[in-house]
Amino acid sequence: MTLTGKTALVTGGNRGIGLAAVRALALAGAEVHFTARSAANIAAAQRDLGDIPATGHHANMTDRIAMATLIEQGFDILVNNAAVIGPIGRILDVSAEAWAASIDINLTAAFHATQLALGHMVARGGGTIVNISSGAAHRPQEGWSAYCAGKAGLAMLTRSVHMEYRAEGIRIFGLAPGVVDTDMQATIRASGINPVSQLPRSSLAPAEEPARAIAWLCTSAADALAGQELDIRAPDLRAAAGLPPPG
Ligand SMILES: NC(=O)c1ccc[n+]([C@@H]2O[C@H](COP(=O)([O-])OP(=O)(O)OC[C@H]3O[C@@H](n4cnc5c(N)ncnc54)[C@H](OP(=O)(O)O)[C@@H]3O)[C@@H](O)[C@H]2O)c1
Structure with a gap:
C-alpha cells in the first residue's frame, strides 16, 4: 500500500480514529495534515505520533x-x-441548539470541507474523499436523533458527490468504522441509553482497523467501490484491506 506523493488532510486528527488514520496514511507514504481544536491537542497528537511525520493545524x-x-x-x-x-x-430531552450544533459539525462542516477541497481536486484531475459514516446513518438508535440524522445526511452527501464528480476523477467513499474503542464510545457507555451503550469495552475494535481501511480506500485498489457506503464489518472489504476476519 503506497500513498507516496499524495497529500492528505484528516479532520479531527488529534485522537481516536482520526489520529490512527493520520498514522496509517503517513506510514503509507502520504504527506499528512490534520486539524485539531487547540494547540494543546496538536501537541498531544504529535507526542503520540512520535517519529511519524504529520502537520497539525x-x-x-x-x-x-x-x-x-x-x-x-x-x-x-x-x-x-x-x-x-x-x-x-430522546427528542423531548435535548435542546434545539445542541441538536443544530451537532448537524453543524457532523454534516455542514463536512460539506464545507468537501466543497473547499473539491475545487482543487477537480482542477488537478482527481482526488479521494473518505467520509466517516456510521451504522447510525442507516439505523436509528434511541437518544441519537441528531447523530443519526447528521450521518444519514453525510451518506447522501457521499452519493451526491459521486454522482456529480466521479467523471472528473473524484473517488468518494462512506466508511462505517465499526464499534471502535475511542473517547466517543466512552461517552456512549456513560449515557446508558441504548444497546450500543451496553457493549463492553472489551468487545470494541481498535482504531487501527478503520485507519487501515481508510488508507486502503485511498489507493487505486479500492476504485471499484467508489461512491458506496461501506461497512468495515463486511468480510470482503476486510480481506481486501488486509484486516483479519470479523471477530
Ligand atoms: N468510535 C466509534 O465506535 C464510531 C462508530 C461509528 C462512527 N464513528 C465515527 O468515527 C469518527 C471518529 O470518531 P471517534 O470515535 O474517533 O471520536 P472521538 O474520539 O470523539 O474524536 C472525535 C474527533 O473529532 C474532533 N472534533 C469534534 N468536533 C470538532 C469540531 N467542531 N472541529 C474540529 N474537530 C472536531 C475531536 O476534536 P476534540 O479533541 O477537540 O474534541 C476529535 O479529534 C466520527 O466521525 C464518528 O462519528 C465512530
Whole structure:
C-alpha cells in the first residue's frame, strides 16, 4: 500500500480514529495534515505520533474561513472524520441548539470541507474523499436523533458527490468504522441509553482497523467501490484491506 506523493488532510486528527488514520496514511507514504481544536491537542497528537511525520493545524471544522485557509493549498485526500455524538437524549430531552450544533459539525462542516477541497481536486484531475459514516446513518438508535440524522445526511452527501464528480476523477467513499474503542464510545457507555451503550469495552475494535481501511480506500485498489457506503464489518472489504476476519 503506497500513498507516496499524495497529500492528505484528516479532520479531527488529534485522537481516536482520526489520529490512527493520520498514522496509517503517513506510514503509507502520504504527506499528512490534520486539524485539531487547540494547540494543546496538536501537541498531544504529535507526542503520540512520535517519529511519524504529520502537520497539525488549529481549526474548528465549523469555521469555514479557517478551513478555507487551510485547504487553499490543495489536498489529494480528504478524510472527513471529525464528529460529535451528542446531544444524547430522546427528542423531548435535548435542546434545539445542541441538536443544530451537532448537524453543524457532523454534516455542514463536512460539506464545507468537501466543497473547499473539491475545487482543487477537480482542477488537478482527481482526488479521494473518505467520509466517516456510521451504522447510525442507516439505523436509528434511541437518544441519537441528531447523530443519526447528521450521518444519514453525510451518506447522501457521499452519493451526491459521486454522482456529480466521479467523471472528473473524484473517488468518494462512506466508511462505517465499526464499534471502535475511542473517547466517543466512552461517552456512549456513560449515557446508558441504548444497546450500543451496553457493549463492553472489551468487545470494541481498535482504531487501527478503520485507519487501515481508510488508507486502503485511498489507493487505486479500492476504485471499484467508489461512491458506496461501506461497512468495515463486511468480510470482503476486510480481506481486501488486509484486516483479519470479523471477530
Ligand atoms: N468510535 C466509534 O465506535 C464510531 C462508530 C461509528 C462512527 N464513528 C465515527 O468515527 C469518527 C471518529 O470518531 P471517534 O470515535 O474517533 O471520536 P472521538 O474520539 O470523539 O474524536 C472525535 C474527533 O473529532 C474532533 N472534533 C469534534 N468536533 C470538532 C469540531 N467542531 N472541529 C474540529 N474537530 C472536531 C475531536 O476534536 P476534540 O479533541 O477537540 O474534541 C476529535 O479529534 C466520527 O466521525 C464518528 O462519528 C465512530
